[in-house]
Amino acid sequence: MAMTITEKILARRAGKDRVTPGELISARVDAVLGNDITAPLAIREFKKIGVKRVFDPERVILVPDHFVPNKDIKSAEQAKIMREFARAQGLTNYFEVGRMGIEHCLLPEQGLVGPGDVIIGADSHTCTYGAVGAFATGVGSTDLAAAMAQGETWFKVPESIKFVYEGERPEWVGGKDLILHTIGDIGVEGALYQAMEFTGPAIDNLSMDGRFTMANMAIEAGAKNGIVAPDERTVNYVRDRAQRPYEIFRSDPDAVYARTIVYDVSKIEPQVSFPHSPDNTRAVSAAGNVEIDQVVIGSCTNGRMEDLRLAARVLGRHNVHKNVRLIILPGTQEIYRQAMEEGLIATFIAVGAAVSTPTCGPCLGGYMGVLAKGERAVATTNRNFVGRMGHPESEVYLANPAVAAASAILGRIAHPGEVI
Amino acid sequence: MGSERLAVRFEGQAWTFGDNIDTDVIIPARYLNTSDTAELAKHCMEDADPDFAGEVQAGDIIVGGNNFGCGSSREHAPLSIKGAGVSYVIARTFARIFYRNAFNIGLPILECSAAVDGIGPGDQVVVDAATGRIKNLTTGEEFAAKPIPPFMQEIIAAGGLIAHVRRKVKASAP
Ligand code: SF4
Numbered sequence: 001m002a003m004t005i006t007e008k009i010l011a012r013r014a015g016k017d018r019v020t021p022g023e024l025i026s027a028r029v030d031a032v033l034g035n036d037i038t039a040p041l042a043i044r045e046f047k048k049i050g051v052k053r054v055f056d057p058e059r060v061i062l063v064p065d066h067f068v069p070n071k072d073i074k075s076a077e078q079a080k081i082m083r084e085f086a087r088a089q090g091l092t093n094y095f096e097v098g099r100m101g102i103e104h105c106l107l108p109e110q111g112l113v114g115p116g117d118v119i120i121g122a123d124s125h126t127c128t129y130g131a132v133g134a135f136a137t138g139v140g141s142t143d144l145a146a147a148m149a150q151g152e153t154w155f156k157v158p159e160s161i162k163f164v165y166e167g168e169r170p171e172w173v174g175g176k177d178l179i180l181h182t183i184g185d186i187g188v189e190g191a192l193y194q195a196m197e198f199t200g201p202a203i204d205n206l207s208m209d210g211r212f213t214m215a216n217m218a219i220e221a222g223a224k225n226g227i228v229a230p231d232e233r234t235v236n237y238v239r240d241r242a243q244r245p246y247e248i249f250r251s252d253p254d255a256v257y258a259r260t261i262v263y264d265v266s267k268i269e270p271q272v273s274f275p276h277s278p279d280n281t282r283a284v285s286a287a288g289n290v291e292i293d294q295v296v297i298g299s300c301t302n303g304r305m306e307d308l309r310l311a312a313r314v315l316g317r318h319n320v321h322k323n324v325r326l327i328i329l330p331g332t333q334e335i336y337r338q339a340m341e342e343g344l345i346a347t348f349i350a351v352g353a354a355v356s357t358p359t360c361g362p363c364l365g366g367y368m369g370v371l372a373k374g375e376r377a378v379a380t381t382n383r384n385f386v387g388r389m390g391h392p393e394s395e396v397y398l399a400n401p402a403v404a405a406a407s408a409i410l411g412r413i414a415h416p417g418e419v420i
Numbered sequence: 421m422g423s424e425r426l427a428v429r430f431e432g433q434a435w436t437f438g439d440n441i442d443t444d445v446i447i448p449a450r451y452l453n454t455s456d457t458a459e460l461a462k463h464c465m466e467d468a469d470p471d472f473a474g475e476v477q478a479g480d481i482i483v484g485g486n487n488f489g490c491g492s493s494r495e496h497a498p499l500s501i502k503g504a505g506v507s508y509v510i511a512r513t514f515a516r517i518f519y520r521n522a523f524n525i526g527l528p529i530l531e532c533s534a535a536v537d538g539i540g541p542g543d544q545v546v547v548d549a550a551t552g553r554i555k556n557l558t559t560g561e562e563f564a565a566k567p568i569p570p571f572m573q574e575i576i577a578a579g580g581l582i583a584h585v586r587r588k589v590k591a592s593a594p
Contacts, residue, residue, distance in 0.1 A: 040455050124492050142524035224516055
């Protein structure tokens with residue numbers, strides 16, 4: 001029977017020959033993830049279950065990244081709960097400040113997620129790992145607690161939507177633009193409960209960093225997971241990192257999809273999502289004159305090497321606009337180090353940006369760049385909900401790193417072509 | 421928790437919200453430096469309706485539109501709603517992580533488009549937990565919610581996911 005990649009992975013971990021959409025299954029998980037917001041709650045629930053140890057101390061991954069380095073006393077207490085639990089349980093994959101990264105940049109980089117894996121994380125952007133051909137999805141703290149105890153969880157097998165990206169990407173159009181365009185087209189609930197499978201020549205030609213960006217935002221269309229079938233690029237990425245054996249699955253040619261949607265990417269311009277919803281997209285050229293106060297380049301969506309290189313290229317020798325604060329957050333310690341080596345950090349500092357140790361910080365309005373009433377930001381993040389980056393009357397415009405950098409220079413939403 | 425589940429009738433005033441109510445407006449991240457339910461309840465729905473947390477009464481019902489609870493996986497969102505005393509959330513559809521979380525922590529939710537259309541702000545509403553029937557006492561209209569899937573019913577019957585797992589763990593202990 002023909003199956004999609006998502007169905008094949010779930011069938012394998014459920015110990016079945018096949019699964020069909022709508023079926024409820026119990027599946028083994030290859031790893032589970034929590035962060036400094038969700039893990040403390042999960043640990044509290046875990047302690048009620050009555051098992052002493054987690055199912056596998058190598059596969060329970062805890063990353064403090066949202067409010068660390070601790071932003072206040074309360075968040076310090078939360079981080080401490082997690083740190084102490086990691087020590088008591090002997091977890092090998094707890095990542096401390098100074099050695100960490102934003103979880104969804106960190107796990108693939110460290111080879112903790114691989115093709116064919118089933119991963120759940122108490123963070124909605126866990127779907128990022130679909131970029132390496134894994135089934136990965138976000139859950140809440142209680143589901144995380146149960147999986148920490150049992151090493152398995154239940155799923156309803158999702159239907160899949162096949163997205164085919166044809167044609168060649170124009171300059172300045174990256175993974176962010178493809179996914180923003182897609183979400184703008186199908187809407188924030190366009191893939192509710194479904195799998196988004198990204199295929200086509202434009203995906204074959206897309207870098208791993210671009211694929212991470214796309215899978216990352218599947219949740220923004222309501223999807224359960226986003227996924228890209230592994231190819232040579234994937235194997236090159238995972239081969240030297242993988243900490244466990246991996247298995248490559250691909251969809252059968254006659255697999256059944258809920259629908260198939262085809263885009264010609266040669267017609268797509270850099271996109272901007274206007275407040276207050278990721279599906280409120282427009283082409284940059286249609287943005288009008290939107291003056292801004294802040295630009296954030298980073299996050300689990302666009303805080304990787306390719307993103308920082310792109311930002312540095314656009315910034316070049318331009319100074320950041322006098323009315324703008326540009327905040328740059330490398331996704332992991334390793335990305336930070338490499339950006340230093342390549343001279344990107346020197347560029348950022350020279351043009352007047354603030355560069356931070358890896359953290360989620362402003363992405364969720366946590367700290368390190370919270371917006372005041374009436375302020376506007378362009379951000380390479382993934383959500384622009386009401387109050388997402390601070391005051392409920394502030395505004396966030398989502399864009400790719402090149403658009404964000406150009407906007408930082410000109411003090412308004414701008415096309416990179418305007419400064420290069 | 422036990423007595424709540426046994427009650428068959430919930431009555432309260434309706435608080436209506438639109439489509440795509442996301443977890444950032446249900447409980448903004450600025451309050452996520454704690455997981456204390458009572459503390460979270462004080463800020464429930466703050467960025468959608470700043471008066472809600474102060475005025476909501478025990479038993480009241482939230483009525484949302486499409487995709488209720490979209491966005492982050494923060495369980496703090498259903499916890500804050502439960503902590504605020506809300507007895508039911510009724511929506512056309514729920515975002516999937518929120519849907520799982522609500523059952524896992526024991527916040528009752530129902531999908532019912534007709535009820536969403538037929539309930540206005542401040543209407544007095546009754547929910548029959550056993551049958552999923554919803555009645556708008558203000559207008560006299562009645563609605564039938566989509567049945568709760570059997571697996572979810574099992575979790576509810578056990579008293580939430582943790583109790584369900586604890587039972588399984590005990591049963592398999594040597
Ligand atoms: S960077 Fe933003 S979206 Fe990503 S995990 Fe952190 S808070 Fe969530």
